[in-house]
Amino acid sequence: MPVQDTARRPLRFGANYTPTQGWFHHWLDFDPDAVRADLDSLAALGLDHIRVFPLWPLFQPNRTLIRPRAVEQLVQLADAAAERGLDVNVDGLQGHLSSFDFLPAWTQTWHRRNLFTDPDVLAGQEEYLRTLAAALADRPNFLGMTLGNEINQFSDGPHPDPDRITRGQAAAWLERMLTACERGAPGRMHLHAEYDAAWYRDGHPFTPAQAARLGSVTAVHSWVFNGTAQRHGPAGTATEHHAAYLIELSKAWATDPHRPVWLQEVGAPAPHIPAERAADFTEATVVNALDCPDVWGVTWWCSHDVSRSLADFPELEYGLGLLGNDRTLKPAGKAIAALVEEWRGREHRPPVRSTALVVDTGGAEDAPRRSVCAPGGAVFEAWARLTAQGARPTLVLAELAQDAAHLTSRGITEVHKADEVCQGLPSGPGPGAL
Structure with missing residues (x-):
């Protein structure tokens, strides 16, 4: 099969919306005027979408009670976004946000x-x-x-109290919940x-x-405090290039060679990224990600800083905004606004990545040795080395590394093994803790 042209669609630039008043607790005291002011400050950057986060326990406090007023407020927020030219993606099951878990009482303790x-x-x-999707379907x-924010963290360590499941149970859950969303808002x-x-x-289950094959697009969340920046x-x-690496890593498992990939979360966490480097890191991360074909868009974490009046967040969570908690523009926000302006009206058509690195995780479905892909792992470090040499590598599963039809469909003409690339690299610590 010949290499297909990347779909001619405009790149999407957005932000994960963190309200300035009350953070995500703003649903308890929903203030449409404050929301509008926040959205005005995002529209001023030239962004075209936001990702929003209902808190699951507030929207569904009882298993058979989905609060109509809460759903109405979500629709109000979406309508306010529309007035400012902003599209909206909604995360349903919150779930987990910025180190805090938000689970309804009917799933915990005595229940x-x-x-x-x-x-x-x-x-x-x-x-x-289904209800949230249906409320916004028109x-x-x-x-x-989006089913939920990183809800996989509830299924395994290092969560202190995980709900253990198998790979098959994870897949069944994903398929059932995606079907529910489709019933609520078809297409x-x-x-x-x-x-x-x-x-x-x-x-990990x-x-x-699953990430690269279930759902309309593949989402990747890129955080360099996972051992990457430390190393x-x-x-x-x-x-x-961590975000670009995850984008290309996802393509190793995708059955569609042109499946869209959404860089749905990426940020500049201090002190791993010092404040004085935030703008440079932001620009480099986005530019490098956009050098990957088939990117749907980039959604920065996050829109506004968390107020220092709120307690107990990890220190890095307070300053991730493109704008301050007072809506003043920060250096990272200036960098994003400049990139948005640069890309306005342009097609996203980077060259095919013809060099591939082999990913051997011990099996495509279970990936029992996927830590080779983590910071410090052979695949990760080999990819970084090839990138530093200017090779623009992608990745291919070991099971497909000699499949001529697969390689041709992706435009791959050169294949390397990680151990060959890594020869001569200095030894160091293993994969960073997750």
């Missing part, structure tokens, strides 16, 4: 039930996602649903999104194959 397998919990989640600016872009344990952690420094090739 403790597995989030991914209990029949009553599944039915409640299914109806909740809004032209509604992009679709929209419904997807799921995991933190990088899905790509890097041996034995959410897998690269390679704030300006290292691996650090500034």
